[in-house]
Amino acid sequence: MTEQGTDRTGGGDAPAGLKAGLEARLAVDRGAFRLDAPLRARPGEVVAVLGPNGSGKSTALRALAGLESLAAGRIVLGGDDVTTVPAELRPVGMVFQDYLLFGHLDALDNVAFGPRCQGAGRAEARARAAGLLERMGLAEHAKARPRALSGGQAQRVALARALAVRPRLLLLDEPLAALDVHARASVRSELRHLLADLDCATVLVTHDPLDAMVLADRITVLESGRVVQEGPPGDVAQHPRTGYVARLVGLNLYRGRARGTRVDVAPAPDAAPAEVSLSQHRHGDVFVAFPPRAVALYRERPDGTPRNLWRLRIDGVERFGDQVRVHLEGDFPLLADITPDALAELGLADGMDVWAGVKATEVRCYPA
Numbered sequence: 001m002t003e004q005g006t007d008r009t010g011g012g013d014a015p016a017g018l019k020a021g022l023e024a025r026l027a028v029d030r031g032a033f034r035l036d037a038p039l040r041a042r043p044g045e046v047v048a049v050l051g052p053n054g055s056g057k058s059t060a061l062r063a064l065a066g067l068e069s070l071a072a073g074r075i076v077l078g079g080d081d082v083t084t085v086p087a088e089l090r091p092v093g094m095v096f097q098d099y100l101l102f103g104h105l106d107a108l109d110n111v112a113f114g115p116r117c118q119g120a121g122r123a124e125a126r127a128r129a130a131g132l133l134e135r136m137g138l139a140e141h142a143k144a145r146p147r148a149l150s151g152g153q154a155q156r157v158a159l160a161r162a163l164a165v166r167p168r169l170l171l172l173d174e175p176l177a178a179l180d181v182h183a184r185a186s187v188r189s190e191l192r193h194l195l196a197d198l199d200c201a202t203v204l205v206t207h208d209p210l211d212a213m214v215l216a217d218r219i220t221v222l223e224s225g226r227v228v229q230e231g232p233p234g235d236v237a238q239h240p241r242t243g244y245v246a247r248l249v250g251l252n253l254y255r256g257r258a259r260g261t262r263v264d265v266a267p268a269p270d271a272a273p274a275e276v277s278l279s280q281h282r283h284g285d286v287f288v289a290f291p292p293r294a295v296a297l298y299r300e301r302p303d304g305t306p307r308n309l310w311r312l313r314i315d316g317v318e319r320f321g322d323q324v325r326v327h328l329e330g331d332f333p334l335l336a337d338i339t340p341d342a343l344a345e346l347g348l349a350d351g352m353d354v355w356a357g358v359k360a361t362e363v364r365c366y367p368a
């Protein structure tokens, strides 16, 4: 799509394979908040920036787009340092949350707008726009105004418009946020196919782990303006490194020190040290994780079981898909997913003390 590898400025110390993509360190001050995050995306790669509210995702996106200036760091795109290049001159295409299509222009002219601004003639801009609409499966909607389009179609027009400027970097801000739940799943999979065909680097921002898991080749997790975890979706899901990531992917996660089949864990800042049994041998600093569905709850202490067992207090019960998620507080705070039947059978309620058990074979353990 764009000419890659025109390495005029040299990518500094960027590894050769990354020079044609995005190589950035973004340090941005917004009042008391500071974002300080490295971000990389190879050409053709989709990187999802995932994080809780206020973690700095939008700030990162705005900085990449040139809408926010850097206090420190730099942004190298396709080998060119664009840190101080104004937004309108950056080789960056952006799709906003609500798409921001021009209501008075039809789909074709919405897409042709960028190339026109870049100096392309009317016929050339429209030909480029028609080609992109065709590629998005929207050829028959070229003459439609935005209000006549479905959410998914409007998103594809917005994507075509962002791509029409032949960006080296495509930015997507919460690409599925404007859609209702019914449209989300199909548009998500449609978007995945469209993104897979692009040869520019793509950075998308989302707070929905499913979007990140489905759409991205790599995930960067931001918390309080810092990158706390980075890697392929499967790896992040399997080996969460913070409580936020663990809760996102539905895991109980603790840090500890392993000695053989035992791990000494400090489950919470003010909780007493606890011990977790493993089914395999480990040594040194580790993460210990198990899914909420691996937790069994009992009213009376079960005997003769080789489980990890804790006496805990119920601190909340919520519906979670077809399961019930029970929040447990005490010396070993954890989440347990049980069936509604089990909840009723055990007569569980807020404030009640219960026994929570987890088999050693259900406990995953990996280096910290």
Ligand SMILES: Nc1ncnc2c1ncn2[C@@H]1O[C@H](COP(=O)(O)OP(=O)(O)OP(=O)(O)O)[C@@H](O)[C@H]1O
Pocket: 030, 031, 032, 033, 051, 052, 053, 054, 055, 056, 057, 058, 059, 060, 207
């Ligand atoms: N205009 C502003 N002036 C000062 N601080 C701001 C401004 N806008 C945002 N912030 C602060 O910057 C931090 C990061 O905000 P940002 O919008 O980047 O987070 P986010 O991860 O995108 O959050 P969300 O998921 O809620 O959109 C927040 O703590 C916020 O309070």
